[in-house]
Amino acid sequence: MTSEQHLAPLRMPNRLFAELAAGGGSAAAVAFLERAERARRLLLLRTLLGHLDALPTPLTPVAEAWRVLKEAAERSPEPVERLLLAPATGGWISHMLRRVHGTATGPPLWAEAGHLSALALSACVHAGTETALDIALTGGRLPLPGLGMVQLPGAKAGLTVGRATTAGGELTVTGPRRTTGSVRVTCRPLTRRDDPGKGTWLPLRTLTHAGPDGETPGTVALEDLDPYRDLDDHLPPARLDEDEAREWQRLFGEAARILARPGIPGPGRVDPAMIRAIVPFGRTGVSPPPLPFVQVSASSGDSFGGMLIVRPASALALAETLVHELQHSKLAALLHLFPLLEDDRAERYYAPWRTDPRHLTGLLHGAYAFTGVAGFWRDRLADARSIDAQSAEAVERAGYFFALRRLQSRLAVRTLLTSGRLTVQGRALVSGLARTLDGWLREEVPPAARDRARTAAALHRTEWRLRNVAPAPAATPSHLRFRPDRTSWPDTRTHGFATRPTAPRTADEHLAAGDAAAALVRYADVLADAPAEPHALAGWIVARTILEPGRAARRMLARPEELLEPSPRV
16 A cells, blocks of 8 residues: 555446436445545545645654554555555544644644554554554543543643554653653454553443354444544544443444345345444433434545444434445535536525525435435335234334435425536436436325325425525515525424424424324414414315315415515515
């Protein structure tokens, strides 16, 4: 592995592109994307090294750290390849390129550049080679990518310079003490041995799952230590409590079993081996109890196979999120290979899963991710129907989310196809999604679940327009003009309509129960006091169109903002 090696052009076989365009992707297709990401990462790293070559630093120069890393790679190529392809490594490279171009901030540049020495030390531990490097310590901490973190007891606070040596898989780190003198720690990271009870070595946590043979376990990094595990910013370690780590393992194991489905790979079907790292976000302990659904999740095109997730209480919710975020990783890798669209980055498109207008790239990402999510719920519906003692609630819930996500994704795909901004490859990709979704739209779903999904989709789009779109004068151009006072709003209906209420009380509950007449009365009561309240007005519009379908109803659904007073042009 060298930054100077010639990288042969990558040519994706048509069959692999077709798999990915359909919204899925076999292990071979994902492996091709990973090879492409490796090539891209080496090119970016070569660019970065050129920028850092003359950087003044109290640490080992980056050129020397890179030489050490390459020597370790020659001795032990596989683990060093894993280091290179780790999501956090991609995050570091891209973050550093933003630093040198002045579009990101962080600790002193020389300290962040010193992360290359940490990568080199990890490589040397794996290879068993000898080296000695001057490294950056933060409060006596030295994160070792892919291995864990060294903590020097009683070390000086803040950013300091230390020394690290390796030999035969053993690592010794020395740094300044808080008072006078120095402090030293020696450990063997690969065997996870340290001085018992002193906490000088924190190993990388991993999540295990059943392998393809059902016996050999696979592992996924549960990354709570690496400073570049976030989507951009440098982060301090946030070590999980033991109980929280056990909860992650329990939920991940259950989620992996949910996803373990024999047959042809397709949209919504994820082999956990495709995931490289999960970054727990926002909580380090089991208290307070988490929500049943995933509150926040995210991924970055710089960190292929990595995903940041706030742990939910439900394994089903975690499994859905794994599918969602891996879809983003696959599409990001495709965007690195092909120009899929011409995006002016103007945020003017309706995305059925967002409360704000989106740019075209964001809409494409959403369409690809939620096609995978629709496939996930399609499989859950099939599973629920196949159980001998069928759970009516499970069938209804899976049917609802399958019907909702296929409908929303197809709407986004139509917007993309009619935008006039897709390239040849982009049109081929989006047309593949359309074929998948068109086939799914013909599949049977429990009628009550299907109707709730249609209602929820109509409610979301109606409220989105009421909150975001400015009423247009009769002679205005057809393109949308947005309200200057628009803000984020809580989407309570997407999950609220998942099950049919048995004893409805609120207007939304009556509508979810299929009683549009009762809902209309209750929405009208709210609007009597607040005639333009968007949530109630959206409900009133949708309930009325259910009761009085026709041309006028379709016009009201298409442009609900016309019911509001025109606002100033923006």
